[in-house]
Amino acid sequence: xxxxxxxxxxxxxxxxxxxxxTESLDSMEAMxxxxxxxxxxxxxxxxxxxxxxxxxxxxxETVFEVYFSHRGPQYKVGDTSADTSELExxxxxxxxxxxxxxxxxxxxxxxxPEQLAEMLYRAMMNGDEAMMRAMARAAVTKFAGMEPGRPVxxxxxxxxxxxxxxxxxxxxxxxxxxxESAPDGFTDLERKLEREEYEHRIDDLKxxxxxxxxxxxxxxxxxxxxxxxxxxxLPEDVDFMHASRDEMAAIRKAIxxxxxxxxxxxxxxxxxxxxxxxxxxxxxxxxxSYGGVPAEPKFKHPRPNKPELIVVADISGxxxxxxxFTLHLVYALSSQFSKVRSFVFIDGIDEVTHMFQxxxxxxxxxxxxxxxxxxxWVDGHSDYGHAFEVxxxxxGHEINSKSTVIFxxxxxxxxxxxxxxxxxxxxxxxxxxxxxNPEPRSYWDTGDSVITEYATHCDxxxxxxxxxxxxxxxxxLA
Amino acid sequence: xxxxxxxxxxDDVESVRDLLRGVEYLADDGIASVVFLADRLQKPILVEGPxxxxxxxxxxxxxxxxxxxxxxxxxxxxxxxxxxxxxWNYKKQLLRIQAERASNTAEEWDDLHDDLFSDEFLxxxxxxxxxxxxxxxxxxxxxxxxxxxxxxxLLLEILSDYQVSIPELGTVEATQIPLVFLTSNNxxxxxxxxxxxxxxxxxxxxxxxxxxxxVITKVEGVTEHLADQIARIxxxxxxxxxxxxxxxxxxxxxxxxxxxxxxxxxxxxxAKETLHIxxxxxxxxxxxxxxxxx
Numbered sequence: 001x002x003x004x005x006x007x008x009x010x011x012x013x014x015x016x017x018x019x020x021x022t023e024s025l026d027s028m029e030a031m032x033x034x035x036x037x038x039x040x041x042x043x044x045x046x047x048x049x050x051x052x053x054x055x056x057x058x059x060x061e062t063v064f065e066v067y068f069s070h071r072g073p074q075y076k077v078g079d080t081s082a083d084t085s086e087l088e089x090x091x092x093x094x095x096x097x098x099x100x101x102x103x104x105x106x107x108x109x110x111x112x113p114e115q116l117a118e119m120l121y122r123a124m125m126n127g128d129e130a131m132m133r134a135m136a137r138a139a140v141t142k143f144a145g146m147e148p149g150r151p152v153x154x155x156x157x158x159x160x161x162x163x164x165x166x167x168x169x170x171x172x173x174x175x176x177x178x179x180e181s182a183p184d185g186f187t188d189l190e191r192k193l194e195r196e197e198y199e200h201r202i203d204d205l206k207x208x209x210x211x212x213x214x215x216x217x218x219x220x221x222x223x224x225x226x227x228x229x230x231x232x233x234l235p236e237d238v239d240f241m242h243a244s245r246d247e248m249a250a251i252r253k254a255i256x257x258x259x260x261x262x263x264x265x266x267x268x269x270x271x272x273x274x275x276x277x278x279x280x281x282x283x284x285x286x287x288x289s290y291g292g293v294p295a296e297p298k299f300k301h302p303r304p305n306k307p308e309l310i311v312v313a314d315i316s317g318x319x320x321x322x323x324x325f326t327l328h329l330v331y332a333l334s335s336q337f338s339k340v341r342s343f344v345f346i347d348g349i350d351e352v353t354h355m356f357q358x359x360x361x362x363x364x365x366x367x368x369x370x371x372x373x374x375x376x377w378v379d380g381h382s383d384y385g386h387a388f389e390v391x392x393x394x395x396g397h398e399i400n401s402k403s404t405v406i407f408x409x410x411x412x413x414x415x416x417x418x419x420x421x422x423x424x425x426x427x428x429x430x431x432x433x434x435x436x437n438p439e440p441r442s443y444w445d446t447g448d449s450v451i452t453e454y455a456t457h458c459d460x461x462x463x464x465x466x467x468x469x470x471x472x473x474x475x476x477l478a
Numbered sequence: 479x480x481x482x483x484x485x486x487x488x489d490d491v492e493s494v495r496d497l498l499r500g501v502e503y504l505a506d507d508g509i510a511s512v513v514f515l516a517d518r519l520q521k522p523i524l525v526e527g528p529x530x531x532x533x534x535x536x537x538x539x540x541x542x543x544x545x546x547x548x549x550x551x552x553x554x555x556x557x558x559x560x561x562x563x564x565x566w567n568y569k570k571q572l573l574r575i576q577a578e579r580a581s582n583t584a585e586e587w588d589d590l591h592d593d594l595f596s597d598e599f600l601x602x603x604x605x606x607x608x609x610x611x612x613x614x615x616x617x618x619x620x621x622x623x624x625x626x627x628x629x630x631x632l633l634l635e636i637l638s639d640y641q642v643s644i645p646e647l648g649t650v651e652a653t654q655i656p657l658v659f660l661t662s663n664n665x666x667x668x669x670x671x672x673x674x675x676x677x678x679x680x681x682x683x684x685x686x687x688x689x690x691x692x693v694i695t696k697v698e699g700v701t702e703h704l705a706d707q708i709a710r711i712x713x714x715x716x717x718x719x720x721x722x723x724x725x726x727x728x729x730x731x732x733x734x735x736x737x738x739x740x741x742x743x744x745x746x747x748x749a750k751e752t753l754h755i756x757x758x759x760x761x762x763x764x765x766x767x768x769x770x771x772x
Contacts, residue, residue: 285568
């Protein structure tokens with residue numbers, strides 16, 4: 001047991017989860033209180049002691065499923081004839097039962113795809129989980145065509161299975177049938193809800209099929225190999241430039257607390273320096289050490305000064321994915337700081353502060369920025385030099401000793417003039433100038449990237465490709 | 479560590495769940511197992527999740543279920559030792575000093591100075607009170623994410639060793655190991671040190687079936703059909719991208735309203751008219767009613 005657990009923890013660490021030594025000890029102690037045969041309790045016990053971040057749950061679950069996968073004969077790859085007989089028997093039984101109820105189609109022997117689809121349809125209709133699981137298993141056996149040792153990824157098998165099932169047609173049928181069975185038809189709302197219910201069930205089925213394929217792959221290739229191929233980056237390591245839709249949503253959720261942190265960090269620096277009004281209570285308390293003589297006056301912390309932020313972001317095509325994230329970041333920032341000026345540029349530059357202010361819907365704000373902002377000057381290819389020059393002429397005088405300027409962009413300038421003096425001058429006036437670059441550090445200064453020319457004039461240049469790095473930047477400010 | 483091992487409060491996971499059901503808290507497998515383990519491992523539980531999913535209620539229900547007193551520490555920015563752990567009653571101390579002033583001899587001074595920092599002048603605050611209590615208690619540290627990272631450190635000693643060190647007095651050890659719940663709305667990342675000392679529990683919006691059950695247990699006079707509809711509509715609303723998704727408590731409010739209005743079966747118009755109970759932002763309400771009428 002101990003070996004098994006420590007192996008599991010090693011696997012978790014490989015997947016990037018931070019598991020401390022004390023935590024692994026806790027998990028081992030927890031095991032002594034939990035009946036091992038209760039799989040769910042076992043899983044929750046491990047999760048609660050080892051996973052301390054909700055966004056890591058998915059990674060944990062994957063590792064858990066692979067590492068403690070069901071290992072039984074029914075999960076063998078290949079040899080379909082021998083191994084599935086048991087399952088087929090069971091299914092046959094079900095079919096017979098159905099026939100007795102006068103509902104099933106005729107004919108026995110091997111399951112045809114039509115029969116299987118029919119069975120699945122029944123299972124979906126009733127929302128019977130055990131049945132759905134069995135059907136998922138049968139579907140994989142029938143359609144995925146898995147062969148031992150074949151070097152194909154799970155997605156290929158998933159695709160094959162789903163193609164054969166034609167879930168979309170099934171969905172339509174389900175909704176239509178349940179409407180028919182309702183005594184006086186559906187209202188619009190009911191129809192919508194019913195549809196959502198079936199969508200949900202079909203999603204469950206898909207997940208079940210996916211899990212089934214994974215189990216078989218584990219049985220075929222071994223847990224080690226599978227764990228490796230299934231390893232996905234944790235949400236904080238996902239690259240902004242290549243994030244999928246789900247990942248983007250997770251990132252968006254994480255940005256909000258991060259900006260709050262940024263606001264707190266920027267404000268705190270000032271808080272330590274100045275002193276506020278006399279704190280009477282604390283002074284009297286301190287006076288006790290001197291026999292009641294208020295020898296040591298205590299002061300209240302002054303109200304933190306809210307710093308001003310000026311964000312200048314590149315939204316050109318080369319950083320399109322990053323730009324979307326950038327805009328979210330700017331939006332989140334503007335809710336935290338009293339004064340955020342935001343500018344976007346490609347080869348022209350435009351102020352977009354007003355588009356974020358008072359706009360409650362971030363998607364609408366981003367849409368407005370993308371359509372309304374006047375950022376194209378000549379050809380719509382990045383021209384940092386021109387954009388910066390215009391920025392300086394129009395808004396440069398508004399930078400003051402309270403402002404922090406953050407540039408966001410890859411500094412790919414299409415070989416135009418850099419006008420790095422703008423950054424230099426900004427730094428003279430502003431409290432800080434930072435640059436966040438979404439490109440990996442090894443790409444910097446290759447091709448038309450001129451990051452170093454700007455970097456020399458900044459207080460700091462940071463590679464910022466994922467949440468972890470963004471967080472590091474925020475930490476650096478402290 | 480001199481930890482007094484109390485008898486285990488629960489026999490197994492199943493019994494935790496049944497007991498919680500007895501006080502009208504419907505726990506899923508995850509919640510029940512974590513509460514069970516917290517008791518066995520004598521560790522605090524860090525409960526995280528969106529607002530209004532029953533994090534605080536869990537602590538209250540657990541207290542009710544084991545018949546313990548709930549001691550609650552509400553966190554806020556600027557919370558300090560004096561309000562969380564203990565404070566010297568300086569007014570009383572001053573009076574004591576002044577009373578002695580009249581006859582100030584060396585001998586009495588010795589007495590006084592031994593006296594001044596004794597139990598008599600110590601005012602216990604929630605954390606100290608929780609570990610010094612004689613009757614069974616459940617300690618709830620609510621919205622821990624509201625205090626600054628630095629203040630978190632104040633909790634570490636009590637959370638891991640169940641003791642409080644008072645410089646003038648020495649270390650106060652626990653008379654009992656209370657069940658401790660910390661809740662967080664996840665507005666900021668908590669420190670690793672704190673997380674390491676806790677069991678972690680994430681409470682998300684409940685599955686549809688569980689939500690339906692919650693509505694049935696908590697709302698009087700709701701029909702099963704209505705509860706089912708409510709749960710479905712709420713699930714569908716939660717799938718939209720809103721500023722604030724409806725929480726469980728809001729679902730319950732909505733169900734109560736519908737019952738009061740005498741509605742057995744919701745149609746789209748009735749749903750739209752009562753949406754403001756479920757959602758608190760105008761933009762959310764607009765978006766949802768548009769979605770419902772499609």
